[in-house]
Each structure stands twice: as C-alpha cells, then as structure tokens.
Amino acid sequence: VAGSIGYLGPAGSWTHQACLDLFGARDLVPLSRDELFTAYADGKIERACVPATTSAVGATPYLDAVIDLPDVRIVAEYPKMLGYSLLAKPGTKRGDIVAVHAHPVAFEEVRPWLEREMPRVRRIDAASAGAAAQTVARSVTPDAASFGPKVGADIYPLVSLVDGIEEGPHNVTRWWVLGRQMPAPTGDDKTSLLVAVSDATLSSTLAEFGAAGVRILTIYERPSKKTLDTHRYLVEVEGHAKQGALAAFLEEHRELRVLGSYPRR
Template sequence: MRKTLDELRVEIDTLDKKIQSLIGDRAELASAVADVKKASDDNSSFYRPEREAQVLRRIIKRNDNLLKDKDMAHIFREIMSACLALEQGISVAYLGPEGTFTQEATLKHFGHAVSTLDCGSIDEIFHQVEKGNANYGVVPIENSSNGVIGGTVDMLYSQDLKVCGEVEISIQHQLMMADQSQKIKVIYAHQQALDQCQRWLSNHYPNTELKAVASNALAARMVKDEPNSAAIASEVALGLYDLERVAKNIEDKPGNVTRFLVIGNEVVPPSGEDKTSLLVVTRHQSGALLDLLEPFKEQGINLLQVAKHPIPGVKWEYLFLIDIEGHREEAHVQNALTVLTEKALKVNILGSYPVAVL
C-alpha cells in the first residue's frame, strides 16, 4: 500500500532525530580525541589534512544511495568541520573581502565552522600565517585559462611556509551593477577576471573603461555605491552586495577552473593519494632542463606541472614550479629528489599533500 504524504514526513522526522543523535555521538568522540591529545601534550594541530582526505575518499567509495558521491562528501565535510571546531579553533586567511572565489575555496576545503580572516592581498595572507594570526592560508596558484598566478609563486619562493593541501573551484563570472538601467562607463574586476572575460568584453563593451582592482568581491562592493559602474564577480558576491545581474557566465572559456593551495607550518603525512610541489632553480648550461626532468622519468614519477617563472628581483633568471605525483616520504620520490638536488642549483620542497577530494 502506498504511503501517504503525512506518513512519509513522520518517517523523515524519525530519521532526522536518529541522524542528529549520531552526529552528536560523533561530536563527543571528537571531543574525546581532543582530550587525549591535550593529556599527551601533543602540540601539533588537530587539523589533519591526510586523515580528512582518507575519510572523504572512503565516504565516496562506499556511497551507494540516491545522493551523488560529491554531495554525500560535502555533507560529511561540514560534519567534520563542526567537530574539528570542538577540538580546536582553526583560523584561515583568504583573499577578501567577502564574496571572493578564494573565500569559496576556503569554505569548500575547511567547512563553514572554520574562523576566517579576510586579507587585502596574497602577500598579506602569507604574512598573517607567518605571524601566527592565522593557522592556514588559502591562495590561488593556477587557472585553467590563464596559467600560474605569479604573485603566489613569488611568495612561495620568498617565504618559508609549507603547502598543506589543495582545492579546486569552478569559476563562473557574472557582470553586475547597482542599477542596470544605467549606462556602464567603467567595469571593475581583478586582472585575472578581466583576462578570462577579454573576448566577451571586447564584443559587448568595446569602448568601456576596464579597471583592475585587488579582488572581484572588492569590485562588487565598490560598484554598490558608484553610478554607471559595473563589476565582474561571483554569484555569491551578487547576492552579498545586493546587486543586479547584467549578464551571466561571461567567461570566455567554459569549464574555467582555479586551483588553490592551502599554506601552513605543518608537514603533512602521506594519505595514499598525494602530490608534491617543488620550486627548482636550474644551472645555466646546455641540457639543464633535461637534467631536471630525468630523475622523475627514471623513477617512473608522473609530472603534473612544469611552469617557468621569473626569479623575484633577478633579471633574466628563472625558476620552475613543478608538481609531481607521490609523497616525499615514498622511496621512489626520495630517490628522485636526491638526484635532482645534486643536479639543480636550488630545490625547495614546498610540501606533500593530499590530492583534492572535493
């Protein structure tokens, strides 16, 4: 016999009560873990990127119901975030103000129970983590349309922080303004956004002034009170700053994705599916680049990225940002890095960290 709507709602309410009770049990266990760590004088962070990645991978692997794998993982991501907040408050610095893609990446990776600190620049994110005002920072490292983010590479080169994780965000740009009945005379956005929408802007606003600002969210906040101005920003910023949408998804290339790095002070143990990021300076001699790549080939290590970038403050000198599969504690990775160190002028191991799950 088919159940009535009221009967189904009663069953849902009953299940909700059980789920809530089980989440409460998990929170108590998380609190107990915190007590054990405090009693043992364990001063390390309670946030364990490799442990969380392993848990989320298992959740996806065993998921066999109507909810999509990623949706189920996102639910548990928030449960884990709330439980971690009981163990230890975590502060994360991001490129602000509210409504940036970097904030979206931060909340996707850490969950909404984390405490956030908005910063005005990528440099400031590094400095806040370095000074201990934030436990971690989230910074953009590369975009599928524009390549590596130079400002982040410069800071990775000059600062002594470690890469602890990664997260990817799908980027969709919205054109917005306070009153779309007005003529647009100037469009504000981060330079990356202007580059990613260059063709669309040339076709639709060829004679409009384009101005680069520190972030898209800042652009959205600026145009809220400036007549005849528009901003390129995210869907979140559109609602956050109560603006009107002029055009939707104006990025030139569909599937535009930005990858972000989580920076901190901890070395992350292996999770079973990891990446290692390096900054390498080569010698000025014939075959130097081949010497740089050969150790990875000999050890059967897949190169995920090799990006050339100017060395900060040194004219016509370059370094390479390299991402490889594997963790620095694995024997074959250790062997490759040992040979690489002998062949290169400088090798900076930025960190080994779990491959993004969500």
C-alpha cells in the same frame, strides 16, 4: 588565531567563494594580499588560501609570493570551474554600464564575453572581485558593474545582471591552501617542488626525475631575478614526498625545495 583561515579579501572575492566551498563560513578571515602573506609567515593565521594557477593565465600574481615565503607548506589544492556574474546596483540596466571593475586575472578570464558583449566599456582593475563589488556598491551613479562570484550580490547591495560568464573547462582556477603540517600520503598525491637551476643544467636535472621514476605533471617557469639564464621552476610531480620513488629521489636531491605534498584533485 588557532584555526583561522586567511583569504584574499575582501568578502565576495573568488578566494572567499573557494574557502566557503572548502571550509564553510566559520573561521574565515578576509585580508589584503600583503596582510595575508605576512599573517601566514608570522603564524598569526593557521592557514592561508591563495589562487596559484589558472587555465586562462597560467601562474597568478600570487604564485611568486608563495614561492618567496621562507617557509611554506602547501596542504591542499582546489581546482574550481569559474562562472562569472556581472554585478551592479539595483536598477542598473546593461545599457547603462560605462565602466566595469575586476581583478586583472578576471579580465583575462572574461575577455571573450566582454569583447563580444560590452566592447566599449572602460575596464578598471581591482584587488579582487570582492574589492570590485565593494567599489560598485559605493558608487553614486548606477553606471558601473563588477565581475566576480554571484555571492557578491548577497554580501553587498548589488544584483546580478548576468551569470555563468565564460563558465567551462577553459576557465578553471586552482587554489592552494597553505598550512603547517604535511598531510599523510593517500595513495593519490601530488608534490609541488621548487627547482632553481641554470640553463646549462635544466635538461640533466629533468632527465634525473625520469630516471628515478618520478613523473612530472607540469612545470611553471618563474624568473630568478638574478640572471637571464637562471630560472626557478615550479615542478609538480606525482606522488608524496614521504613515500616511494619520490622520497628516495628527494633524499638524493637535497637542493630541491619541497613546497608541499597533498591529495590530487
């Protein structure tokens, strides 16, 4: 649908909250992980919002799905500091909780708090904070809770028992918005590149970035799933693919795949 923005749902996920921050409530479509990537690839949604990296775990479980897309355009990034809420059915007290539901990445992000405050509760993985909140809302006994954004308590019949869990600069998630058209240069842009090389050529390839005056900001290694000594690297550099040193460099290196250029945040 024209203008629609798909996000990793259901409602009440962190990705939902990120989209509310970025776009407001209109045109947002909650989808499962597989639905989201298929809908984007098939052009059924205009944009897709996915968590790409976090300060706690590095690459999220969605990063590889993005770089596996045959055709992708990252049009924006959105780093957001997360503070988790602990959501439970009304009447549930902290001491009643025997199980907590959360996304596996969320469990990593709340780990210090959880190990300090509730070391003995059972941890149950969910597809997202929205799914976790939904499960708690549907549970018959008031002995479960979920970790996620506070907005979950507005969407489901839940209350927040604790807010601001592990909130701080150590807990930042960066979303990508996948779209259709490369944004124009702003003068302060970032470009995400996919570099597929063997161990034998990695060093010389990286040296060429420097020699061309292209500043590397960060590199994430992703397995090639082909051999042990070949890798795919998400290389993020300063600048815009259509401008200046980077444009010239990319002309010379057609083997590099541009995933997107977008304003730096």
